[in-house]
Amino acid sequence: MKIGIIGAMEEEVTLLRDKIENRQTISLGGCEIYTGQLNGTEVALLKSGIGKVAAALGATLLLEHCKPDVIINTGSAGGLAPTLKVGDIVxxxxxxxxxxxxxxxxxxxxxxxxxxxxxxxxxxxxxx
Structure with a gap:
C-alpha cells in the first residue's frame, strides 16, 4: 500500500520527512513532495500550505503524480472536547x-x- 500524507506547515511535516528512508524530492506546482519508505511502507509526503484550498490542491498533486492508495492529513487542529490535550492523536x-x-x-x-x-x-x- 502506498500512503499519501499531507501536512499544512513545515512544523507538521519535518519529523516525518526526516524519517523517510531512500528519500527523493519532487518539486511540483510550488510544492515539494518527499517520497520513500517510512517504517517499510511506501509514502509520499507533501507540505500543502494552510487552508482547505491548499489541502485540496496538495491532494490533487499527490493523487495525480504519486498515485497513493490513501491520503492521510496530519497536523494541528482545534478541538472542542475538554478531554483533549496537546499532542493527542485524533x-x-x-x-x-x-x-x-x-x-x-x-x-x-x-x-x-x-x-x-x-x-x-x-x-x-x-x-x-
Missing amino acids: VSDEARYHDADVTAFGYEYGQLPGCPAGFKADDKLIAA
Missing part, C-alpha cells in the same frame, strides 16, 4: 463542511447540493 470517522450553509434550500447545515451531509472515513483506516 482519528475522524467523518468530515463535514463547517463554513457552508444552504439550509434555506432544504439541505443540512454544512451540506452542499450534490454532496452528502458528511464524508465517511474508510473503516479500515479508522481501525488501523
